[in-house]
Amino acid sequence: GAGVSQSPSNKVTEKGKDVELRCDPISGHTALYWYRQSLGQGLEFLIYFQGNSAPDKSGLPSDRFSAERTGGSVSTLTIQRTQQEDSAVYLCASSEGGARGYTFGSGTRLTVV
Amino acid sequence: DQQVKQNSPSLSVQEGRISILNCDYTNSMFDYFLWYKKYPAEGPTFLISISSIKDKNEDGRFTVFLNKSAKHLSLHIVPSQPGDSAVYFCAASAEAGGSYIPTFGRGTSLIVHP
Numbered sequence: 001g002a003g004v005s006q007s008p009s010n011k012v013t014e015k016g017k018d019v020e021l022r023c024d025p026i027s028g029h030t031a032l033y034w035y036r037q038s039l040g041q042g043l044e045f046l047i048y049f050q051g052n053s054a055p056d057k058s059g060l061p062s063d064r065f066s067a068e069r070t071g072g073s074v075s076t077l078t079i080q081r082t083q084q085e086d087s088a089v090y091l092c093a094s095s096e097g098g099a100r101g102y103t104f105g106s107g108t109r110l111t112v113v
Numbered sequence: 114d115q116q117v118k119q120n121s122p123s124l125s126v127q128e129g130r131i132s133i134l135n136c137d138y139t140n141s142m143f144d145y146f147l148w149y150k151k152y153p154a155e156g157p158t159f160l161i162s163i164s165s166i167k168d169k170n171e172d173g174r175f176t177v178f179l180n181k182s183a184k185h186l187s188l189h190i191v192p193s194q195p196g197d198s199a200v201y202f203c204a205a206s207a208e209a210g211g212s213y214i215p216t217f218g219r220g221t222s223l224i225v226h227p
Contacts, residue, residue: 004156031213042117042219043157043202056214091156097213104149104156 002026004105006092012111013082021077021108025094031102032075033095034067038088046090049075050097082112116140117205119218126225132190134221136203139184143205147215148177148188151200160201161188193225 005024013019025032034046045059049069060066064082069075079086089109095102118137126132134148144165149157163170163177163186170177176189190197200222204215 033214035217040219042115042119043204043217045214045216048214050213059214093156101159104158106154106156 004092004094004103006090006105006108008108009106010109010111012113015084015112016081018078018080019082019110021079021090021110023075023077023092023094023105025073025075025092026103027073029094029096029103030072031095031097032069033093033102034075034077035091035093036088037091037107038085043091046077079110082110084112086110087112114139115218116143117203117216117218119201119203119221121221122219123222123224126193126223128195128225128227129192132188132193132197132223132225134188134190134201134203134223136186136188136218137184138186138205140205140207140216141184142207143216145206145208146177146179146186147204147206148175149202149204149217150197151202151220157202190223193223195225195227198223198225 007022030051032049035043047067048056064080067077089107091107093102093104116139147162148160150160151157161172161175179186200220202220203218206215
């Protein structure tokens with residue numbers, strides 16, 4: 001597609017439930033990032049995929065968070081047993097490689113009630 | 114510990130005047146800096162960047178200045194327009210170290226009054 005597509009755009013879930021957030025990057029982009037923005041905070045790095053290399057998971061806040069990228073394209077971020085502090089906007093970005101010129105999606109606003 | 118700091122959460126400017134957004138960083142390994150702009154309910158969009166080998170980069174109404182010794186950069190918008198009203202994020206990465214994961218500041222909300 002022309003841009004980075006994220007779905008759903010909004011998600012309300014009950015505490016304790018699992019959620020899956022999807023990111024469809026720009027075709028051909030080898031690098032894919034997940035960030036989240038909590039209220040009043042900056043963009044917090046979560047995970048980085050680059051080609052076929054092992055992902056950099058150093059930003060994942062707990063083992064309830066995981067992500068995968070299938071076929072070097074679509075990525076899914078999974079949050080298990082959601083907590084209220086997981087409420088945030090989850091942003092995905094992709095690039096041809098490196099930090100330059102990367103394009104963000106519009107994000108998924110997750111609300112845990 | 115924040116490695117990229119935007120100490121002004123908000124800034125209000127009159128249309129036509131200059132907007133100056135500031136950013137400080139602590140990690141001396143950072144060698145590439147970016148500014149992103151974000152409108153509500155949209156993802157951030159890339160605005161302008163600068164490599165540490167330069168001290169200034171200009172693109173139309175937008176200029177970024179880098180002072181490496183002070184670990185400080187600033188974004189100048191002149192003249193400011195109401196459509197510039199958005200949240201501006203500063204980001205830094207350490208590309209020489211092989212890290213392409215930018216660290217972002219908390220953002221500065223710019224309001225340009227007509």
